[in-house]
Amino acid sequence: MITSAKSNAQPQRTILLVDIGQLLTLRSAAKGPRRGASLSELGIIEDAAVLCVGGKIVSVGTTKAALRDPWLKKHRKKVIEIDCGGRVVLPGFVDSHTHPVFAQPRLVDFEKRNSGASYEEIAEAGGGIRSSIDGVRKASKARLTQKVSAALEDFARHGTTTVEAKSGYGLSLEAELKSLEAIRSAAREWPGTVVSTFLGAHVVPPEFRGRSQDYVNLVCNEMIPAVARRKLAQFVDVFCDRGAFSAAETEQIFTAARQRDLAVRGHVGQLSETRLGPLLDYKPASLDHMDHVNDADLANLAESDTVATFVPGANYFLGLASYPNARRFNDAGAAVALATDYNPGSSPTLSMPMAMSLACTHMKMSPAEAIAAATINGAWALRVADRKGSVEAGKDADLAVFDVRDYREIPYWFGANHCALTIVNGAPSVRM
Ligand SMILES: [Zn+2]
The missing domain is CATH 3.20.20.140 (Metal-dependent hydrolases)
Structure with missing residues (x-):
């Protein structure tokens, strides 16, 4: 049993993360689980933005492109905007x-x-x-x-x-x-x-x-x-x-x-x-x-x-x-x-x-x-790679924001928790 999809029960929340210093998308052309050299492909986008609607990731790109998006401009008031202040964001x-x-x-x-x-x-x-x-x-x-x-x-x-x-x-x-x-x-x-x-x-x-x-x-x-x-x-x-x-x-x-x-x-x-x-x-x-x-x-x-x-x-x-x-x-x-x-x-x-x-x-x-x-x-x-594990349009909106400037700091600062915010199935769960 996989328990999830509670996004269905949630309002159609729209979240826009902007000013992400390094977004680790983990996207790759590799099919199946990562092996060999593809294990180190993080698919990094700098100065990035991620748009999530109703528990799903709908677009991934640069902050500049997101702010120019006509749909976002029109619906700005309904969007919960999270300014990541140059922090690192990766899949939960x-x-x-x-x-x-x-x-x-x-x-x-x-x-x-x-x-x-x-x-x-x-x-x-x-x-x-x-x-x-x-x-x-x-x-x-x-x-x-x-x-x-x-x-x-x-x-x-x-x-x-x-x-x-x-x-x-x-x-x-x-x-x-x-x-x-x-x-x-x-x-x-x-x-x-x-x-x-x-x-x-x-x-x-x-x-x-x-x-x-x-x-x-x-x-x-x-x-x-x-x-x-x-x-x-x-x-x-x-x-x-x-x-x-x-x-x-x-x-x-x-x-x-x-x-x-x-x-x-x-x-x-x-x-x-x-x-x-x-x-x-x-x-x-x-x-x-x-x-x-x-x-x-x-x-x-x-x-x-x-x-x-x-x-x-x-x-x-x-x-x-x-x-x-x-x-x-x-x-x-x-x-x-x-x-x-x-x-x-x-x-x-x-x-x-x-x-x-x-x-x-x-x-x-x-x-x-x-x-x-x-x-x-x-x-x-866990056989959930169709929904989890990378930041790509169509996947579940599961993201972790780390209060660091470079992803290598995540394993570097051992014994301390630098996770500032988690988005879980489209719901922000810990405040920065
Ligand atoms: Zn065990």
């Missing part, structure tokens, strides 16, 4: 990997890990993903909705206008449905766009310990059909890795998803090498983390339209010395995206500029590549 970020349905932060894990315990030792001690399960199972749907809503507001404050949101801390039929319903309720109240993902196969819940096949059967035979019937998700995701679900279990879950017309995506290669070959047969929209991928699999990936989504916030927060090598992926011709992996255990950040900064400093992406990976390729990773 598309965060294609987040886990916003949780009850509490995991502060004990944070402290423990920082004193030397490993991810798996924390999980063994009852921490990790399992410690979020209790919180979600006990929380009311209203409480979870409130948490997701608060996160969505915060995403928009950081320039993000499209968010993929996963369930995955409930891990029972009831608690997974409750989580997805919380996403749906929060999405209805938020002007931005939410793409929802069922992640029942996040980890084997404690009551199924040692019986993972029984849990996989529950996911396939009960949870996926219930999610599909209620139209609660567009994607099914699986954490396919050491200590989580095997490749064979993942294939079983992907098959069940396909039978219900749900698209798939995966968490792979975070802790150990996952063979991508068999999974690519299911045409996943995206395979995420990708810290451990061999050369043969990388070549197969590059042949496909599956996006490799990096989540360097997790590497950072887990204190890892290594990050995926984005250069290697881009040189091989694979399409890459960036996301926050917003979650309470391994990546409690919802800042795309922070993810971009980490991609530049630790993954050797250029600022231009990081921006394309966080916008247009994120849109491809």
Whole structure:
């Protein structure tokens, strides 16, 4: 389920942004997700203007041309004009990997890990993903909705206008449905766009310990059909890795998803090498983390339209010395995206500029590549690139105004939020 198109419910608002120092349109002649050299094509227009009507972008050009436009001259009074004062404007970020349905932060894990315990030792001690399960199972749907809503507001404050949101801390039929319903309720109240993902196969819940096949059967035979019937998700995701679900279990879950017309995506290669070959047969929209991928699999990936989504916030927060090598992926011709992996255990950040900064400093992406990976390729990773991820006539009016003069400052000033204003489906959401 994609929740959006709330622009229909809004008045036919007309917004004109003028005096944009650098407008990053992200337009390109490239077909499909950006790869290789096209990943750094930002399509910059200087001294630019953008006209949005009724939640859609209708024209993009220079400020001079916009001010001379006869239609605009005639309708000036009805137009909300936003003077960007030379700031940078780009498409709202598309965060294609987040886990916003949780009850509490995991502060004990944070402290423990920082004193030397490993991810798996924390999980063994009852921490990790399992410690979020209790919180979600006990929380009311209203409480979870409130948490997701608060996160969505915060995403928009950081320039993000499209968010993929996963369930995955409930891990029972009831608690997974409750989580997805919380996403749906929060999405209805938020002007931005939410793409929802069922992640029942996040980890084997404690009551199924040692019986993972029984849990996989529950996911396939009960949870996926219930999610599909209620139209609660567009994607099914699986954490396919050491200590989580095997490749064979993942294939079983992907098959069940396909039978219900749900698209798939995966968490792979975070802790150990996952063979991508068999999974690519299911045409996943995206395979995420990708810290451990061999050369043969990388070549197969590059042949496909599956996006490799990096989540360097997790590497950072887990204190890892290594990050995926984005250069290697881009040189091989694979399409890459960036996301926050917003979650309470391994990546409690919802800042795309922070993810971009980490991609530049630790993954050797250029600022231009990081921006394309966080916008247009994120849109491809969610299969919404026809509407999102670039500033072009006909696309949704999702824009972020940054209080900087040069786009490279967005990943440069790490740890600070320079987003001055977000336009979400045609609605200005934060004032400069
Ligand atoms: Zn994740």
